[in-house]
Amino acid sequence: MRKMLVITRDGNRSAKIGGLLDQREEIQTRTALCSSAHEEDREVDTLFVDVESLLAKNKSINKALEEFWANYPSAAIVVMADDEQTKVAVDAVKAGAFDYLTHPIEKEELGLVVDKVRKSDALQSELDYLRGQFWDEDSLEFVDTRNKAMRDFFAKIRQVAGTRTTVLLTGETGTGKSLIAKLIHSHSNRKDKPFISIHCGAIPETLVESELFGHEKGAFTGAVRRKLGKFELAHGGTIFLDEIGTVSPSVQVKLLNVIQERVLQRVGGENDIPVDVRIIAATNEDMKELCEKGTFRTDLFYRLNVFPVRIPPxxxxxxxxPRLIEGFIKQFNGLLNREITGISEHVLDALLQYDWPGNVRELENVIERACILETDDVLHPNSFPPDLLDAHGEVLTALVKTSLPLKQARQLTIDNFERQYLTNLLEQCNGVMKMAAEKAGVTTRQLNKLMNRHGLRRKNFQKRNS
Structure with missing residues (x-):
């Protein structure tokens, strides 16, 4: 049972909100904030507080929220406000409150907020679990995802990381296969041993054997001294073979022998050298198709395909x-000595519609370019490639998301249209709510709810057009 607390100076409103909430929840109401909470009250999950109670004693929003959290450290704070107090409520959300509601509060709207709190708690609980049980601190931001397919993907990575099982990572170019390989290694019992990465497709065919298995002095022209190969260097640790589908038939034979016998011979050598190496291979090709064509050995494919994992594009x-963009902006602020605070709402909407054929790598490159070119503290359309966005931040070719189920694709299209419509409208009206509501044919309260749903803030449009 969840524990909820309603704090408002209006007893009638407090009673009404208590009546709207699910009666299966444990609900308490108060007309003022106590100076200190009882020990049993510190477990409150959700705190509904009106603006008057929030700003009691003329405190700043930040200080008021800090006082609430001091008393109720686990609570998600939902601010309740009249229409004229909306700005204060929005500022409270920016300062860390979970969400806000406007009076008169409707049951459906209240239920949506409560559901959002529940889902947020569930995600945070899982992240806390992962923090304590598996992922190291440096990986938490990387593995944090809101997508079910990626959550399933990381669940598989958790299962296989601690074993010595060979892993085959598949996925399109730019999905982050090398990062995943490093993630697996860093969470294995080999993490204190070497992690050696080799891009098989980037090495001339005549040198691949030498790079992988090493060579003896005089093995070929230019071999003036003995050289250890990548497998020997990775002894006790992990070797990552990227673009494994590009290796030649002769290398495939030697690679198969290393996997089966756990020994190798340097080029030009005769002695068997034992190696203890965990193999992670990666490809963006269809390995079964390569086997059918006869360009890749079927027996080697089966040796590598012990634990196949596909990375979603x-x-x-x-x-x-949005989370990836935020992380890249933070990264490039440090590298480029910039102070970019965010991205234009209009541009973000456009980037959400783009199909990203280059995947995460392409997104990273686009944000890096924008951070270099941007002269403001927010990324605007003119900082992005002209073949990606037009002058207004529109995607030049918005593709239908056929990779998604029809229902999900339809909802995504509706959300994108609604967000884009509101963004254009608010820009035209310079953030004036009354004018925008009249043009849209809705009430200011309805407009405010729509803006809240899409994360649009009137202040942003006023600043942008001032």
Whole structure:
């Protein structure tokens, strides 16, 4: 049972809100904030507080929220406000409150907020579990995802990381296969041993054997000294073979022998050298098709395909794009000595519609370019490639998301249209709510709810057009 607390100076409103909430929840109401909470009250899950109670004693929003959290450290704070107090409520959300509601509060609207709190708690609980049980601190931001397919993917990575099982990572170019390989290694019992990465497709065919298995002095022209190969260097640790489908038939034979016998011979050598190496291979090709064509050995494929894992492309997880952009901006602020605070709402909407054929790598490159070119503290359309966005931040070619189920694709299209419509409208009206509501044919309260749903803030449009 969840514990909820309603704090408002209006006893009638407090009673009404208590009546609207699910009666299966444990609900308490108060007309003022106590100076200190009882020990049993510190477990409150959700705190509904009106603006008057929030700003009691003329405190700043930040200080008021800090006082609430001091008393109720686990609570998600939902601010309740009249229409004229909306700005204060929005500022409270920016300062860390979970969400806000406007009076008169409707049961459906209240239920949506409560559901959002529940889902947020569930996600946080899982992240806390992962923090304590598996992922190291440096990986938490990387593995945090809102997409079900990616959550399933990381669940598989958790299962296989601690074993010595050979892993085959498949996925399109730019999905982050090398990062996943490093993630697996860093969470294995080999993490204190070497992690050696080799891009098989980037090495001339004549040198691949030498790079992988090493060579003896005089083995070929230019071999003036003995050289250890990548497998020897990775002894006791992990070797990552990227673009494994590009290796030649002769290398495939030697690679198969290393996997089966756990020994190798350097080029030009005769002695068997024992190696203890965990193999992670990766490809963006269809390995079964290569086997059918006869360009890749079927027996080697089966040796590598012990634990196959497909990395979903970025277009199948658009809900992760805002989080990735935020992370890249933070990264490039440090590298480029910039102070970019965010991205234009209009541009973000456009990037959510783009199909990202280059996946996460393409997104990273686009954000890096924008951070270099941007002269403001927010990324605007003119900082993005002209072949990606037009001057207004529109995607030049918005593709239908056929990779998604019809219902999900339809909802995504509706959300994108609604967000774009509101963004254009608010820009035209310079953030004036009354004018925008009249043009849209809705009430200011309805407009405010729509803006809240899409994360649009009137202040942003006023600043942008001032």
């Amino acid at each position: 970025l277009r199948e997880r658009p809900e992760d794009i």
